[in-house]
Amino acid sequence: QKEVEQDPGPLSVPEGAIVSLNCTYSNSAFQYFMWYRQYSRKGPELLMYTYSSGNKEDGRFTAQVDKSSKYISLFIRDSQPSDSATYLCAMNTNAGKSTFGDGTTLTVKP
Amino acid sequence: DAGVTQSPTHLIKTRGQQVTLRCSPKSGHDTVSWYQQALGQGPQFIFQYYEEEERQRGNFPDRFSGHQFPNYSSELNVNALLLGDSALYLCASSSSGGRNTEAFFGQGTRLTVV
Numbered sequence: 724q725k726e727v728e729q730d731p732g733p734l735s736v737p738e739g740a741i742v743s744l745n746c747t748y749s750n751s752a753f754q755y756f757m758w759y760r761q762y763s764r765k766g767p768e769l770l771m772y773t774y775s776s777g778n779k780e781d782g783r784f785t786a787q788v789d790k791s792s793k794y795i796s797l798f799i800r801d802s803q804p805s806d807s808a809t810y811l812c813a814m815n816t817n818a819g820k821s822t823f824g825d826g827t828t829l830t831v832k833p
Numbered sequence: 834d835a836g837v838t839q840s841p842t843h844l845i846k847t848r849g850q851q852v853t854l855r856c857s858p859k860s861g862h863d864t865v866s867w868y869q870q871a872l873g874q875g876p877q878f879i880f881q882y883y884e885e886e887e888r889q890r891g892n893f894p895d896r897f898s899g900h901q902f903p904n905y906s907s908e909l910n911v912n913a914l915l916l917g918d919s920a921l922y923l924c925a926s927s928s929s930g931g932r933n934t935e936a937f938f939g940q941g942t943r944l945t946v947v
Contacts, residue, residue, distance in 0.1 A: 729875075759938075766837075766923055766938035767876065811875055819866065819927075820889050821936070823875030 726750050729812055729824030738833050742799040746812035746824045749793065753814040753822075756788050758797045761809045761826065770810075771797070802831045835860070837926050837939035845945045846914050854909040854942045858926030865907040866936065867899060868923040876923055882907050911944075919946045 729746045736742055744758075755774055759767035773779045776790045785798040795814075799806055809826040838857045846852050858865050864883045868876035878891035882901035901907045905926075911918055921943050925936040 727875075764943075766940045769935060769937065772935065813875075819864070819881045819883075820878045820891065821866075821876075822878070823868075825873065825875045 724749065725825075726822050727812065727814060727824045730827050731825065732827040733830065734827055735830045735832060736802055738802060738804060738831055740802050740831070742802050742806070742829060742831075744797040744799075744810050744812070744827050744829070746795050747793055748795075748814055748822075750814070750816070750822070751790075751793070752816045754817050755815050756786070756795050757813040757815075757821065758784075758786055759811040759813060759823075760806075761811055763808075767811055799829075802829075804831050804833050807831050837924055837937050839922075839924050839939035839942050841942060842940065843943045843945075845947060847947055848914055848916060850914050851910065851912045852914060852944060854911075854922050854924075854944070856907045856909070856924030856926075856939060858905050858907070858924075859937050862926035862928050862937070863905050864927045864929070865901060865905065866925045866927070867907070867909045868925065869893070870921040870923055870941070872920070879909070914946045916946050919944060 757772040758770045761767045771786045779786045783800045787796045809828045811826045812824045813821045815821045866881040867879040870876040880890040885901045896912045898910045921941040923941045924939045927936040
C-alpha cells in the first residue's frame with residue numbers, strides 16, 4: 724500500500740462549482756502538507772503548504788489538514804476553466820524528501 | 834528570475850545507453866532534488882543534493898547517480914537505460930538545505946527509452 728493515497732478522479736465540474744480534492748496517508752511522521760497543480764506537460768507548481776493540522780486559505784483555495792485522521796483536503800471555490808489541471812498532494816517529514824500522491828485530474832467546464 | 838531550468842526538454846535514447854540531465858536552480862536556492870514521474874503517477878523522489886553532497890536517496894538503483902556543482906546546479910546521470918526508465922524527470926530547488934518546503938519545480942525533461 725502506498726504511503727499517500729489520492730482520489731484518482733477524473734473529476735469534471737461546471738464553472739463556478741466548489742471542488743474538493745482529498746488525500747489520505749499512513750506515515751504519522753509527516754509534518755508538512757503541500758498541494759501542487761500540474762498542467763499537461765509542465766512541472767508541478769506549488770499552490771499551498773500547511774504545517775501540521777489546521778486550515779489555510781489563499782484566495783479561492785483552502786487547504787485543510789486533519790492529522791488525527793491522516794486526511795488532507797484542498798477546496799477550490801468558484802472554480803474556473805483555468806483551474807483544469809492535475810492536482811497533486813505531497814507530504815514530508817521536514818527531511819527534504821516529499822512523497823506525492825498520484826494526482827487527481829480536474830476539468831472545469833465553461 | 835528565470836526559475837528552475839532543465840535541459841534538454843526532450844530526449845530519446847536506446848536501451849543500454851547512458852543519459853545526463855541538467856538542472857539550474859532558482860536564484861537564491863542551494864538545494865536540488867530530482868524526481869521521476871511516470872505517466873499517470875505522482876513524482877517519485879530519486880535523491881537530493883545539498884552542499885555538493887547527496888543527502889537523501891529514494892528507492893532507486895545505483896544506475897541513477899548525480900552531482901551538484903559549486904554554483905548549485907546539478908546533473909542526473911542514468912546508466913544502462915531500461916525501457917522502464919522512460920518518464921518525466923523533474924528537478925526541484927529549495928533553500929536551507931531542503932528544510933524549506935517551498936520547492937519550485939522545473940518543466941522537466943521527458944526521456945523516452947526505445
